[in-house]
């Protein structure tokens with residue numbers, strides 16, 4: 001489950017409150033001009049200028065209008081809170097037909113054309129393929145696609161359950177071999193997802209979606225049952241053949257020890273020849289993540305594989321043990337930027353100093369404009385100066401932070417090409433995706449400053465489009 005709580009420096013809040021996005025951009029620009037590019041210090045929130053006057057101008061009109069509608073609702077508490085309540089109400093099973101999303105065509109159409117299409121790729125394989133192609137036509141290097149099925153850990157009850165898969169959790173005997181049907185249905189859904197993307201795209205997997213037996217092993221810090229290991233092996237082999245990368249998502253701390261072990265074994269097996277087939281996700285809001293990364297770097301050095309280093313801040317602050325998480329947002333930001341920039345300089349702990357820096361490919365999954373744009377610029381500066389660095393790619397969620405994504409795309413590199421930016425989307429039926437949609441709405445509620453920035457950027461773009469229609473600037 002993705003749960004987020006956003007904090008923000010008071011200075012940015014006050015800037016955004018005064019005058020919105022334009023003033024924010026001006027202040028960010030002047031602040032950045034005073035700083036040396038690529039300075040050793042960790043960048044703060046106020047260091048990156050806008051790269052291009054109208055990064056949202058590339059959005060097609062229907063997408064733009066839908067984003068404006070969703071951003072308007074998300075940035076106004078009096079609109080968002082009732083919408084959230086309605087979404088929450090509709091997400092519960094066993095509603096009468098008039099309130100049942102799958103049965104009431106009018107309700108279905110309203111939700112489908114608004115929230116679903118904003119954040120999800122499609123309810124069918126054909127629809128998903130169309131959305132994937134449309135995203136790539138906007139200039140993104142590719143998509144990261146996930147199948148919506150997942151396991152949810154409810155911290156209040158202390159238990160986990162798999163919506164939509166619970167009925168299939170029974171085991172069958174066939175030719176003397178026990179088959180876990182939940183693992184099998186996860187495998188089939190994941191393989192089906194691979195068939196919806198192309199060479200250069202990325203498959204993201206939530207391994208907890210494979211059900212109770214897998215989660216039980218993860219809870220104990222163990223590798224999952226052999227059936228799951230076989231499924232992962234098949235998925236890895238298929239993706240490697242088709243030049244599709246895999247991201248192993250980070251999830252609740254209850255599962256992370258086991259997930260990290262699985263991801264490490266997959267990297268050891270598939271990330272050979274300097275290529276990355278598998279990325280592991282590292283949640284840097286955790287105090288222990290830096291030493292976890294050091295130990296995985298040591299493994300990569302020892303066994304000669306490439307470490308796929310996907311960095312996120314972390315989405316489980318609401319449900320995980322708070323003591324494990326950095327005390328402040330600033331600490332999380334410093335840790336994120338410090339690790340990202342350390343990797344880009346090939347200097348992390350003793351690696352790049354007393355020990356050689358192993359082969360690493362970096363993936364920065366973040367909506368934080370400062371983190372991603374300063375990382376991209378550092379990468380370009382080092383490339384231009386002939387200094388050692390690592391390949392870096394970026395990802396934002398479909399329907400969120402488009403302004404950050406398009407600003408990144410506008411940051412042309414030394415070779416005149418935009419950086420590798422991916423949009424991360426989810427596909428599945430309305431029922432399967434409703435929990436995901438609810439989390440996006442909750443995330444927007446909690447990310448007050450960012451949601452407001454997005455709304456102001458879209459409003460500014462609406463003004464620009466209107467002026468261009470009526471012959472203005």
Ligand SMILES: Cc1cc2nc3c(=O)[nH]c(=O)nc-3n(C[C@H](O)[C@H](O)[C@H](O)COP(=O)(O)OP(=O)(O)OC[C@H]3O[C@@H](n4cnc5c(N)ncnc54)[C@H](O)[C@@H]3O)c2cc1C
Pocket residue numbers: 002003004005006007248249250251281283285312313314315316317325326327328329330332365366367368395396397424447450
């Ligand atoms: C493409 C993509 C893939 C993702 N995959 C995963 C994944 O596999 N696993 C996962 O867990 N998350 C994942 N996330 C979500 C991610 O972890 C963040 O929750 C989300 O992106 C918000 O962080 P941010 O970097 O965008 O920046 P910001 O909005 O600047 O940061 C918000 C984040 O800061 C941290 N934070 C907020 N307040 C505090 C505080 N008081 N103390 C300490 N830390 C604080 C939290 O992590 C919060 O989510 C993904 C995000 C993207 C864009």
